[in-house]
Amino acid sequence: MNYLNLFLAAGILAGIGCYAMTYYISKLISPLYRSLMVGGAAVMLLLASIALIGGWDGIPFGFMAIGIGIVSVLLALTIRFPFIKRIGLVLLAGWAGLLLVTPLLAGETNYWVLDKQGTDGYTDSSLSSEYDALQRNASVRGYSIHTISEGNPAIVLSLGEVMKGSNLEVVNVENENNRTTITVRSFANGSSEANPTIMIGLNELKEEIIVTDTDGTRYPKLD
Template sequence: MLFEWMFLIGLIIGLGFYALTYLFVKENVKKVVIVLIIGVLTILGSIFVIGGFEGMPFGVLGLGIITISILFSFFGKSLLWKKIVYTFLILFVALYGAFSYFNQVDYWIIKKAQPITGDHLDSYFQQLQNNAEIQGYKTFTILEGNKGVVLSLGSKMAGSNIEVLDVEEQGDTTLIKIRTFYNSSPEKNPVIAIGLNRLQPEIVIMDTNGTTYQQVK
């Protein structure tokens, strides 16, 4: 979801830069080249200035800007086609945003010290520390019928922390994207609890390093 949004934002930024070129450039070729250069510089900045996973969204944003330069290299000579491209892209981004807003999954991080009613979530936290070999996720029903997903990394990841990057739905699958990093956490078994307003039948939890976690039996 993050990368999709960054690409769409890149499209809008590209449209904005293309419009600004009207202030000082007349030829369509020069306008396209300027937007292309901005997109390339954005990608290079994401790689060499920001770097790593943090820079990837800005690289995708740069791809969106470059896409605009490609589109107007084909359609920029016709005023009618320019209007069509602008109208279509702006409407598409607006409709996509509205659809995503009304269908987004609400999620939050459950504090481990927070009293929870439901399927003994608090006792499961303790079980994970007593048996640090447990790795994977387990689902619970928590307050007001909401769902909870508890993910444990296992003893091999002791000292690490877990950050939730995004939660999205893909058909009948709830996809939870996380990032793990070492920060001298005192937990023998690193754990995170995620509250959600709904869960799909299939659950996929994926780390940025490509690791996927299975359900605890």
Template sequence: MGLFIVYATGLLIGVALIALSYLLKNLDDKKRNLFTVVIGILTVIGGLIVGGFEGMPISIIGIGILTVSILLLVAGNNPMIRNVVLALVVLVPLAVFMYAGIDKLYGNNFTVAAKNENLDPYLKKYYDQLQTNTNIQGFKRFEPNDDEKEIVLSLGEEKKGNNIEVASIEKQGDRTLINIRTFENHSTERNPTIIILLDKLGKNVVVKDADGTVYDEVK
């Protein structure tokens, strides 16, 4: 869902650029499209220059901007068709944002905890254990009360230097699926670890990496 939201943002920016181009009265429809294409291409290139996961959202926004240009190019100079295209390009992102809002309200809300001295003592103790016993790989769940759920995932020493980020969390009946991404980022942790704080957690938990790795629960 995260990438769809970024793409939808690009679509809205594309529409905004088209609207902005109408302030330049010497531009015809072709030049307006060209103006948007140039901004879209520059945005994609900017994302590629930044690189990695940080640059990916920028490039996806650029692709969204380019999509608007391509759709308007297909629509041609017919005002009615162009207006229909622009209306759809606005309504689709709004639907995505509404769905994302409902999902956030009723789905699994989470945050990633900072690994510092402010951690609860039991989490800090387990985190220190992971950095000492670097062969521990997998996730451990903590449920101190009904309102607090925590998942601590460690990759093991073999993936030293990697960072972890949460891609999405899905509720599937009594199962919670946590999708993560791991990537080389010169992490200084001896045992790469992430601490995920959730408001709810299913009876069964699956933690899956984007590369297909499924992590076992640490007992």
């Protein structure tokens, strides 16, 4: 599941929460103003995601704003139909809840980022050697699969010397059918690494593995 769906679902639930808060503020507010208040919250969050946060970091909050906006539109369209409004809110809440729990029901993979210096006890000597080799041969770009000391699989991803000065973070790791998809985000932060590298420990890996960046780059598997 795309992780942005989770923010959309969270936005829908937040929108319903905003609607409920209008009753806490005053029971005399008209249905139109209630929908406008929820819509105002959506607009404010959208503007904040663009002007205050910006870039890739702001996109999830933009999806949350869309979710709140969906609730506002529903409220506006059902002003004269309170029964339909109640049904619509229940269906929206159920759909959003399903989006949030589906990754758990589908067995979405848990992951953790390994310390490249080995100070947290996860990175064993073989991965330390792999990291040192990647820094010596900075042209290597792609991912390799390893087994760490706990018996769990690990992915070691390097960007190559052309991305020197960048860093990596994990955006999402998920299992779907027989595929594990790992999504990362690369960004410039003045890193001193000759070859920007990240090591990711996982609970499991499926047979087909896709490692991709949020900008659409798909990294190859190294031999």
